[in-house]
Amino acid sequence: MRRFTLIAVPYLWLLVLFLVPFAIVFKISLSDTALAIPPYAPTLDLSSGWAGLRSFFAELDLENFWFLTTDDLYWKAYLSSLQIAALSTVFTLLVGYPIAYAMAQAEDAWRPTLMMLVILPFWTSFLIRVYSWIGILSNEGFLNQFLIWSGLISEPLIILNTNTAVYIGIVYTYLPFMILPIYAALEKLDSSLLEAAEDLGCSRLTAFWLVTIPLSKQGIIAGCFLVFIPALGEFVIPSLLGGSQTLMIGKVLFEEFFSNRDWPVASAVAVILLLILIIPIVLFQRNEQKQREAEGQ
Amino acid sequence: MKTHLLTAVASLALLAGMASADEVRVYNWSDYIDEDLLAKFEDETGLKLIYDVFDSNEVLETKMLAGGSGYDVVVPSGTFLQRQISAGAFQKLDPAQLPNAGNLWDVIQQRTDQYDPGGAYSINYMWGTTGIGYNVGKVTAALGEDAPLDSWELVFDPANMEKLAECGVYFLDAPAEMIPAALNYIGEDPDSQDPEVIAKAEAVFTAIRPYIRKFHSSEYITALANGDICVAVGWSGDVFQAQFSASEAENGHEIDYSIPKQGAQMWFDQMAIPADAPNPEGAHKFINFILDAQNSAAATNYVWYASGNKAAQEFIDQEILDYPAVYPDEETLQNLFTTRPYPAKVQRVVTRLWTKIKSGT
Known part of the structure; x- marks a missing residue:
């Protein structure tokens, strides 16, 4: 019985926070827009019994998904989001790994402080932190003022309202999500393994490549997921730091929802976004599991 | 902001x-x-x-x-x-x-x-009204004393916009106001709900798109007041707020607003x-x-x-x-002209056109 309860908790979590909302969004994606409250039809009316339920399902169709294929805006936005999310993940990894590594190498007395410093930014609102980047990156912002003052440039660099600013924003925002799992993996690393590698003739660099990196793989994977998944659907950062030419699916979703008042098409966009995320992740996890089983045998 | x-x-x-x-x-x-x-x-x-x-x-x-x-x-x-x-x-x-x-x-x-x-x-x-807010000093510096301050030509004529791009131009991110303004400029009915007529606005914006720094519906107040930009298509009272902020700050930026002579949306x-x-x-x-x-x-x-x-x-x-x-x-x-709400199908055309104008896609 206790075992059942233990298993039930994560499944209940999955049901309430994922499957039910997904079912609602999926249902709206099969509806049509209407000038009403809420702005789509049909709505589920349980009072009319079976007949009502049947006519409700009869009115649902896949029209909105077909619509997404008729305009190249949508797949371009998906592709562009994938590109921005993937590149940002790589940059975050490049910045985050050395930080996590340094933290893991630091003396024990220092580690809690370093950990605190990584978490500290969360004490300020995410929105305010992204806003402050506007002050740093704008034409008359701190960065340009500093570069001009130091004589490195004579004309301000245009960074704000470009994709570069979006990358900076994403890397900055999600950096802790990359550092923490990698640090957790590196911290557990047995340093005698590295000594053994060096005894066997590895240079420090080779030992790093052959021992440290593979042993921190789980941390890297977890960090990449934690950065890539939210970055793909990111809306706040591109709308505050990006320019009008920054095409991301989050913004397209916003337009469908707010400007066109087309909740069904907006929901269809969201459903596809979810599929783009879930299918590769499930395949990846399955592959990982197979590998682990193969290694175990 | x-x-x-x-x-x-x-x-x-x-x-x-x-x-x-x-x-x-x-x-x-x-x-x-x-x-x-x-x-x-x-x-x-x-x-x-x-x-x-x-x-x-x-x-x-x-x-x-x-x-x-x-x-x-x-x-x-x-x-x-x-x-x-x-x-x-x-x-x-x-x-x-x-x-x-x-x-x-x-x-x-x-x-x-x-x-x-x-x-x-x-x-x-x-x-x-939806008209033009501008920094008097910067615009006359860019376009000379006879700058067409009282005309939509200031922001819809690529020749003017090319010169203004340097000092910065913001447009409202509000297609239901910007598209009627462009239609009015080219002599079409600003209140048109005909997708073919609305499509004509695209050419107006495409010609000036490279010179528009940003589409945003409130940031222009601060940007005008600070001198970050020299022209904004915006709402009358917002421009007056920028004017007021600039004169309070005594930063030397004189901001003014004009209702273009071709007409503007009320x-x-x-x-x-x-x-x-x-x-x-x-x-x-x-x-x-x-x-x-x-x-x-x-x-x-x-x-x-x-x-x-x-x-x-x-x-x-x-x-x-x-x-x-x-x-x-x-x-x-x-x-001054007024407009009616777009029906859902036309709204989709307008939003799509606006996305295309803004992002090029």
């Missing part, structure tokens, strides 16, 4: 709280009232006022259509109001609870009647009560409070938008009444 994000977050926080009978929740445009009035309302009525702001009709409309917004008074613009009325989003006003309604200005009422016949659902808060922000407002009685009290001649005048004296309140004119600063950019003269008034 406010965005709809901030308001979205603010209203989420609001939804978390529970409404009570001695509270009135008002959702109005950002930077749109003298905040002393809010305290005065609380003193006079003993009600607790919760005042939230937004900067886009779209955000407000989505809340209205989703239902259960928790607000008692909201302030959509005319075209949006009309559509929301037909969706059943608002309740009829009770004239008995609005003794001050007699203060309204018939000239404005005639025009708002097209959105809400007889004012059954709404009361005008303020009205204004819009009306209407106070209305959501159908599911938790406190309709309090909502009527708030609207009646604003309808008071002196209160209405105080708001106009503060934000420099024209009031739809005739009686208020007695208390409005003479400087504002005489300023044709706020209270246009008869001739200019004839040139």
Whole structure:
């Protein structure tokens, strides 16, 4: 019985926070827009019994998904989001790994402080932190003022309202999500393994490549997921730091929802976004599991 | 620098709280009232006022259509109001609870009647125009003394825009205002709902797109005031706020606003009560409070938008009444146009066109 309860908790979590909302969004994606409250039809009316339920399902169709294929805006936005999310993940990894590594190498007395410093930014609102980047990156912002003052440039660099600013924003925002799992993996690393590698003739660099990196793989994977998944659907950062030419699916979703008042098409966009995320992740996890089983045998 | 994000977050926080009978929740445009009035309302009525702001009709409309917004008074613009009325989003006003309604200005009422016949659902808060805000010094430096400040040519003629790009140009991120302006410029009907006519606006924007720094509906106030940009297509009162900020800061930037001679869009922000407002009685009290001649005048004296309140004119600063950019003269008034809401299919065409103009895709 206790075992059942233990298993039930994560499944209940999955049901309430994922499957039910997904079912609602999926249902709206099969509806049509209407000038009403809420702005789509049909709505589920349980009072009319079976007949009502049947006519409700009869009115649902896949029209909105077909619509997404008729305009190249949508797949371009998906592709562009994938590109921005993937590149940002790589940059975050490049910045985050050395930080996590340094933290893991630091003396024990220092580690809690370093950990605190990584978490500290969360004490300020995410929105305010992204806003402050506007002050740093704008034409008359701190960065340009500093570069001009130091004589490195004579004309301000245009960074704000470009994709570069979006990358900076994403890397900055999600950096802790990359550092923490990698640090957790590196911290557990047995340093005698590295000594053994060096005894066997590895240079420090080779030992790093052959021992440290593979042993921190789980941390890297977890960090990449934690950065890539939210970055793909990111809306706040591109709308505050990006320019009008920054095409991301989050913004397209916003337009469908707010400007066109087309909740069904907006929901269809969201459903596809979810599929783009879930299918590769499930395949990846399955592959990982197979590998682990193969290694175990 | 406010965005709809901030308001979205603010209203989420609001939804978390529970409404009570001695509270009135008002959702109005950002930077749109003298905040002393809010305290005065609380003193006079003993009600607790919760005042939230937004900067886009779209955000407000989505809340209205989703239902259960928790607000008692909201302030959509005319075209949006009309559509929301037909969706059943608002309740009829009770004239008995609005003794001050007699203060309204018939000239404005005639025009708002097209959105809400007889004012059954709404009361005008303020009205204004969508025109051009500019930094006098920077624009004359870029284009010379004979810069066409009183014409849409300033922002729609690529030759001018090329020279202005250097000092910075912002456009409103509001297709329902920008596309009519472009259509008006090329001599088409700005109120057209024909997708073929609307498509003609694309060429106007494509020619000037490289010179537009940003599309945004509120950041231009600060940007104009700081001298970050030299021209913004924006709302009259917002430009006056920039003008005021710049002169307060004594930063040497002189900001002015013009209603282009080809004509400009006239819009009306209407106070209305959501159908599911938790406190309709309090909502009527708030609207009646604003309808008071002196209160209405105080708001106009503060934000420099024209009031739809005739009686208020007695208390409005003479400087504002005489300023044709706020209270246009008869001739200019004839040139102002109004638009109707787009039907859903046309709205999709307009949004898609706007995305294409902005992002190139």
